[in-house]
Amino acid sequence: MTRVKICGLMDPADVDLCVRAGVHAVGFVVDYPVPVPWNLTPSKARDLINKVPPFVNSVVVTGGPPEKIVELANTIRPDIVQLHYKETLADVKEIACRLDRMGIKAIKALRVNNEGKCDFEIANPVAAAKALSETKIAAILVDSYTAVRPGGTGIQVDRGVFKEISEAVSLPLVLAGGLNPANICQIIAECKPYAVDVLTGVEETPGRKDPEKVNQFMKHAAQL
Template identity: 60%
Template sequence: MTRVKICGLMNEEDVNLCVQAGVHMVGLVVEYPLPVPWNLTHEEARNLIQCVPPLVDTCIVTGGTVEKVIDIANKTNPNIVQLHYKETLADVEEIASQLRSKGIQTTKALRIDSNGNCDFEIRDPVQAAKALSTSGISAIIVDSYTESMPGGTGVMVNLSAFQTIQRESSLPVILAGGLNPMNIQALIDDVQPYAVDVLTGVEVIPGKKDAEKITEFLRCCQAVD
């Protein structure tokens, strides 16, 4: 089965809901540099991470300086740190190196705009994917980018750019951006991502997940496999 991450969790009830549904990873947005509806403090995130059973991975989604990211990771102790802001390649390499020594993996989001360019110091998806493939991270997340919202946009990612990154990267590539129970089966069948990452597509309102949507999302993922 394609691995499933559900992101933007904010309470224990939704964490338990995701675990019971069979997700592979839960994602928590932690002290993100810009105002987003799902932001948690590191204390809130740590408490939720402690509720997650051992066979489900935990991921904090954050961004900022090397020092800030390492500090949050130390305070929350997730399995994975997802960099989702404007980190440079040098930042990514340094964070991945420091976290690896602590047994924490690092992933990096490449946010793609409507023209197929990356919101990254390396704008070309091919060159960005090649550079990140040797940066020490464990996977690349390909997400959509808009000026109004840095993540959780609900906007479908540029699939051509996603497939380009798939071809050029030696790392697993994760599909995010605009996913929901109605389109996920066709998308998995079409582009065969290593994993999928959903946020707004399984929500009632920002910060509150929908049990029926989560169940249907997982069912559709399983149906493809």
């Protein structure tokens, strides 16, 4: 089965909902550099992560310079840190190495716009993925990107671009962007990602998950 992460959790009820639905990872947006609806303080995120049971991964989604990321990770102690902003290749290398020594894995998001270019110092997604695969990150997350919102866009990534990346690197790939219960079966069948990451596609309102959508998403994802 393709692994599933549900992101943007903000309260214990939604953590419990996702765990009961069978998700493999739960994501918390923490101290994100620009305003987004799901942003948590480190103390709030730590409290929620303490409620995540064994065998479900906790993921902190954030961005910024290495010192900030490492300090945040040391405070919250998640299983994984997802770098989802404008980190440079040098930043990613440093952060991944320092987190590795702490026993925390790092994932880097490649945010691709509708022209097929990355919001990264290496604009070509395949070249960027190859460069990132030389660092100590554990996986690459391929997400959509707009100038208005850096994540949670509800817009799908070009599947052709995702396939090109998957053919070019051996790192596990996580697919995000525009996923929902109605399209997840087709997308998993076509793209065959290691994991998928959903946020707005299972929401009732920003920051509040819809139980029916969460359960239907997991039901359909489990079919493949």
